[in-house]
Amino acid sequence: MRFAKGRISLELFTTLTMLGMPQDATLQEMRIESFFPMNDETRQIFRQWAVSGTATVHNCQS
Numbered sequence: 001m002r003f004a005k006g007r008i009s010l011e012l013f014t015t016l017t018m019l020g021m022p023q024d025a026t027l028q029e030m031r032i033e034s035f036f037p038m039n040d041e042t043r044q045i046f047r048q049w050a051v052s053g054t055a056t057v058h059n060c061q062s
Contacts, residue, residue, distance in 0.1 A: 001035070010045060011038040 003010040012035045019030040037043040 010042045012036060013038050
């Protein structure tokens with residue numbers, strides 16, 4: 001995935017893990033998606049945001 005806004009560009013790859021067994025209705029729908037930086041530039045941006053606390057999360061409702 002690639003995200004860009006202004007001068008900031010982030011490149012991430014994702015992994016998807018599914019938990020449970022088909023006969024277990026409570027875990028059948030459990031999925032965990034994790035995102036990881038694809039390059040050093042993205043990794044450094046995330047580290048800077050973590051240290052400085054400047055990252056802002058916006059909730060989008062549809």
